[in-house]
Amino acid sequence: MQYRKLGKTGFEISEVSLGTWQVGGRWGEPFNEENAERIINKAIDAGVNFIDTADVYSEGDSEAAVAKVVKSRSEQVYVATKCGRQIQPHTAEGYTPEKLAGYVEQSLRNMKTDTIDLIQLHCPPTEVYSRPEIFEAFERLKEQGKIRNLGVSVELVDEALMAMKYPNVTTVQVIFNMFRLKPSEELFARAKENNIGIIARVPLASGLLTGKMSSQTTFNPEDHRNFNRNGEAFDKGETFSGVDFDLGLEAVEELKRIFPGQEPLAAWALRWVLMFPEVSTVIPGASKEEQIESNLKAAELPALSQKQMQGVQEVYDKYIRASVHQQW
Template sequence: MQYRKLGKTGFNVSEIALGTWQVGGRWGEPFNDANAAQIINQAIDAGVNFIDTADVYSDGLSEAAVAKVVKARTEEVYIATKCGRQINPHLSEGYTPESVTAYVEASLRNMRLETLDLIQLHCPPTAVYNRPEIFETFDRLQEQGKIRNLGVSVELVDEALQAMQYPNVKTIQVIFNMFRLKPAQELFEKARQQDVGIIVRVPLASGLLTGKMSHATTFGAQDHRHFNRHGEAFDKGETFSGVDYELGLEAVEALKKLFPGQEPLAAWALRWVLMFPEVSTVIPGASRPEQVTSNVAASQLPALSPEQMQGVQQIYDQYIKEQVHAQW
């Protein structure tokens, strides 16, 4: 495993980490504590020392499962969690110093921790980025010893740029993959200049970039890939990176021709993300332990050639850019 600096946090984190949205069961399935523990232990065994969770993942069960395993291990493992998505309706007005403080304290209780390594605002409405009192609240929480660092998970590149105006924002979590190139063009260099860590989520475009899906693939009724394709429940950019499913399948076939050979497309999609030095870590999810092994192995692949990097750009320009680039 290779390690990279997570911006101003000073943490050296595994370049392949673990996202836990679907840990313990696939999207829409019941949470399974034993499966979650297997996945998290498998990740740590493989050298992963950064795990991303959130208070809304399986109503706090993901947070609790992560903390339980980490506390049972001897390795130093950083836990990042997120808050704010419990606000309903999810509007800027629901973000107050009192509410975010309460969410931080609830996560501490849920994980039985005294301090959070990294707390991230969980894709707040755009208006929140213009409210200094919300960001200043986390300075107070740090002074009280309840958090070590603040980050923000964003939907829009413009939101990331707004967030970085606050000196206490040390990390940005953003969707970045072969179908979402805008962050590399408009965000990464500015983040590097300010020493803000970049955490990449949705690196496989909700599974599209595994290359294993087809026109016949079906998804359960509680799977966001079934019910949120047009943003019915939350930002549609979280589902297949906002790419039309049928169009995405066409682009995937073009990518397969660019990466022939034995390794699955998913591995090359993760390796592609790691080609960008501004990326601190990428957090693919896993619903089975063997997916962790596959994800981690991607970091050992050889670097992509200039021709392959250009090929990804050309496929994006041909199939994807018109549909997604301006939206996020």
């Protein structure tokens, strides 16, 4: 495993880390603590030292499972969580320093800890990024020793650029994959200038970029890939990166021709993300131990050639750009 610096946090973290939405989120399967612990332990065994969770993943069960495993290990493992999505209706007016401080307190209780390594605003409405009092609230929490760092998880590149104006923002979590190239334009350069860590989420486009799906693939009714394709429950860009499923399948077939051979497309899709030095870590999820092994293969693959990088760009331009580029 290779390690990269996470911006102003100073943390040296695994370039392939673990996202736990699938461990405790809307993927059609009920939360299973034993399975979660096996997945998390498997990741740490392989050198992963950064785990991303959220208070809304199975209503705090994911936070608790992550913390339980991390406490049982001797290794230094950094835990990032998120807050804000509990606000219903999810509007800018619902965001107050008092509410957010309360969510941080709840996360501390869920994880049975005194300090959170990294707390992230969880994709708040765009208007929230124009409210200095929200960001000042986290500075007070840092002074109180309840958090070590503040980050943001965003839907829009413009939101990330707005967030970076606040000096206490240390990281930006953003969707970045072969079907979502926009962050690699202005955002990455600005992040480098401001020493902001980039956490790349949804790197496999909700499974599309595994290359294992077909037009016959079906999903559990409780899986967001079944019920959120048009943004019925939350931003549709979180589901298949906002790409039409059938169009995505066509693009994937072309990508497979760029990466023939024994390694699955998923590993190459993750390795592609790591080709961007501004990315501090990529956080694929896993619902079973074998997926951890598959994800970590990316760290062992050779660098992509210029021809391969250009091939991905051409597939994006042909199939994806028109429908997603300016939306996020």
